[in-house]
Amino acid sequence: xxxxxxxxxxxxxxxxxxxxxxxxxxxxxxxxxxxxxxxxxxxxxxxxxxxxxxxxxxxxxxxxxxxxxxxxxxxxxxx
Amino acid sequence: xxxxxxxxxxxxxxxxxxxxxxxxxxxxxxxxxxxxxxxxxxxxxxxxxxxxxxxxxxxxxxxxxxxxxxxxxxxxxxxxxxxxxxxxxxxxxxxxxxxxxxxxxxxxxxxxxxxxxxxxxxxxxxxxxxxxxxxxxxxxxxxxxxxxxxxxxxxxxxxxxxxxxxxxxxxxxxxxxxxxxxxxxxxxxxxxxxxxxxxxxxxxxxxxxxxxxxxxxxxxxxxxxxxxxxxxxxxxxxxxxxxxxxxxxxxxxxxxxxxxxxxxxxxxxxxxxxxxxxxxxxxxxxxxxxxxxxxxxxxxxxxxxxxxxxxxxxxxxxxxxxxxxxxxxxxxxxxxxxxxxxxxxxxxxxxxxxxxxxxxxxxxxxxxxxxxxxxxxxxxxxxxxxxxxxxxxxxxxxxxxxxxxxxxxxxxxxxxxxxxxxxxxxxxxxxxxxxxxxxxxx
Numbered sequence: 001x002x003x004x005x006x007x008x009x010x011x012x013x014x015x016x017x018x019x020x021x022x023x024x025x026x027x028x029x030x031x032x033x034x035x036x037x038x039x040x041x042x043x044x045x046x047x048x049x050x051x052x053x054x055x056x057x058x059x060x061x062x063x064x065x066x067x068x069x070x071x072x073x074x075x076x077x078x079x
Numbered sequence: 080x081x082x083x084x085x086x087x088x089x090x091x092x093x094x095x096x097x098x099x100x101x102x103x104x105x106x107x108x109x110x111x112x113x114x115x116x117x118x119x120x121x122x123x124x125x126x127x128x129x130x131x132x133x134x135x136x137x138x139x140x141x142x143x144x145x146x147x148x149x150x151x152x153x154x155x156x157x158x159x160x161x162x163x164x165x166x167x168x169x170x171x172x173x174x175x176x177x178x179x180x181x182x183x184x185x186x187x188x189x190x191x192x193x194x195x196x197x198x199x200x201x202x203x204x205x206x207x208x209x210x211x212x213x214x215x216x217x218x219x220x221x222x223x224x225x226x227x228x229x230x231x232x233x234x235x236x237x238x239x240x241x242x243x244x245x246x247x248x249x250x251x252x253x254x255x256x257x258x259x260x261x262x263x264x265x266x267x268x269x270x271x272x273x274x275x276x277x278x279x280x281x282x283x284x285x286x287x288x289x290x291x292x293x294x295x296x297x298x299x300x301x302x303x304x305x306x307x308x309x310x311x312x313x314x315x316x317x318x319x320x321x322x323x324x325x326x327x328x329x330x331x332x333x334x335x336x337x338x339x340x341x342x343x344x345x346x347x348x349x350x351x352x353x354x355x356x357x358x359x360x361x362x363x364x365x366x367x368x369x370x371x372x373x374x375x376x377x378x379x380x381x382x383x384x385x386x387x388x389x390x391x392x393x394x395x396x397x398x399x400x401x402x403x404x405x406x407x408x409x410x411x412x413x414x415x416x417x418x419x420x421x422x423x424x425x426x427x428x429x430x431x432x433x434x435x436x437x438x439x440x441x442x443x444x445x446x447x448x449x450x451x452x453x454x455x456x457x458x459x460x461x462x463x464x465x466x467x468x469x470x471x472x473x474x475x476x477x478x479x480x481x482x483x484x485x486x487x488x489x490x491x492x493x494x495x496x497x498x499x500x501x502x503x504x505x506x507x508x509x510x511x512x513x514x515x516x517x518x519x520x521x
Contacts, residue, residue, distance in 0.1 A: 006256070009157060017160025024158075031256065032154075037146050045143030046212075048136045049182035052103055059132040060101070071106060071125050071177065 010034030098197060101184040106177050107148075108141040123177035144180045147210060151178060154208055173207055197312060246273030247286050265293040271305045272344050276337035303352035306345050317349045468498035 005023045009016050009032050023030045052060070105127045115121040129137045152174055159168040241248050250268035253259055268290035277286040292298065309315045309323060321342060328334045338345075472494030479488025 009153065013157055013160050013166065017157045017162075019161075020154075020157055021161030024161075035150055035153075037150060041142050041146045042212075044135075044139035048133065048139040049103065049184075052130065052133055052136055052182070053101060053184040053186070055130065055132050059130055060103075062132070063103070063128040063130050066128075071123050 005030040007032050008034040010036065099185070101186060102181055103184075104179050104181045105140055105144060106179055107175075108137075108144055120177075140180065144178075147180060148178055150210060151208055154210075176207075178206070242280070242282060242285075244273065244277055244280055244282050244286070246270055247277065247282060247289070250290055262293055262297070265290045266297060266301055269293055269298060271302045272341035275341040275344075276334065279333050279337045279340075299348040299352050302345060302348040306349055317346060321345070465498045468494050472496075472498060 005027055007016060007019055007023065007030050011034070020030070107124055108127060115124065127137075152170065155169040155173055156166045159166055162168075246268050250264045253267055254264045268286060269292045274283055274286060274292075277283040293301075306317050306320050307314055309320060315323075321338060324338050325335050472491050475487055475491025476495060477491075479485070479491050
């Protein structure tokens with residue numbers, strides 16, 4: 001039985017589009033391959049994120065939100 | 080955002096304790112060339128905050144942000160195609176959105192969790208699309224998902240074949256989707272004595288053939304972590320964890336039966352890890368000169384051979400766990416950061432893991448050095464029993480042959496066989512051991 005849907009998005013866009021339509025109606029999430037994000041873009045982002053969390057708490061707090069309503073950018077508006 | 084700075088489930092329930100995680104977010108890098116339509120839009124594009132202590136963060140994250148925004152736009156275009164709309168239908172609506180790129184860290188849990196407090200509370204995604212790097216834990220989370228009855232996903236490649244044995248399904252999914260180090264697959268496949276449940280499901284052969292058991296010491300630590308952590312992520316005594324599993328599946332269920340059968344081995348593994356962690360804690364305290372009695376215990380402890388008592392360096396220095404890159408360009412996604420002895424008090428699991436990785440495998444039990452002769456003899460028998468059995472067996476066998484006495488020869492041969500076979504059994508073939516009913520050995 002197929003479970004977590006995996007989609008290669010580098011294929012023909014009308015076919016991939018139709019596949020995604022069906023998957024999103026059935027599951028709502030999927031794994032993509034063929035996204036073309038180069039490793040030398042993804043990897044430094046990952047490394048830097050882990051190095052950031054390794055910083056002393058004081059350095060991390062230096063980029064704490066200056067105000068409670070500073071945008072987290074999770075909502076369209078309103079924080 | 081520091082620990083406990085956000086509560087995701089507040090978006091659903093209205094009130095919930097904050098999540099135990101740290102988050103680093105950025106929005107659109109640089110100023111947008113567009114004129115903002117209203118103050119709300121300008122607000123959503125507030126400048127990003129970058130730490131001075133890590134100047135390389137900004138260029139790396141800016142490049143990644145731009146790449147992910149392009150990917151998001153590509154997905155929106157594909158969605159438009161799927162809906163029978165022109166490919167650029169969403170471009171003017173979402174193409175310049177104030178997308179968020181966030182990294183989430185789940186540090187070892189120092190403060191005890193409040194009732195109902197989770198790492199990330201239940202929530203529904205806020206935006207149009209969430210693109211998540213394929214983290215190991217996501218993979219493990221997804222294996223419990225089942226599609227609605229009757230749905231067809233014929234257009235998709237099989238991502239996960241479900242046998243019902245989550246250890247096997249999870250290991251297969253890891254292997255196929257993430258291509259990690261084989262040890263990781265082996266650990267997942269055989270975690271918490273999954274071979275027992277595999278036996279109940281008639282899958283023992285499949286599990287054993289597909290995945291060799293992971294090294295004993297690692298397996299024990301994973302079992303310890305699994306069996307002392309509740310589904311909500313709280314540290315619980317092993318007995319409560321076992322009771323929870325029984326309660327969840329109900330009496331007579333296959334999983335309950337399997338857990339029942341595996342319980343003696345689980346208890347032994349948990350006890351073993353717990354004892355060893357406690358012993359190393361004594362050794363560490365002694366090193367710091369705070370516990371005189373520790374020295375005695377340490378003298379009797381084989382753990383002192385490990386590097387875990389070094390005061391000048393962290394015995395559990397940065398442990399980077401790299402499950403390997405997936406063929407589709409994913410990147411390593413789980414990483415256990417090292418913790419120094421000074422700040423490691425809160426996570427006995429990681430502590431135990433670090434200690435066991437440092438420590439040589441042994442079967443010795445700790446006993447104070449002042450123990451009497453009988454205790455020392457008993458310990459010698461425990462640790463050197465195989466040699467004793469072999470010697471006694473050989474002597475009896477020779478005597479039996481010389482005296483032509485079956486009553487002497489037979490026990491001799493039995494002793495020899497037992498010592499020899501037990502030696503083979505402990506060479507790493509855990510699943511065979513378990514199927515044959517051998518007790519767990521560290």
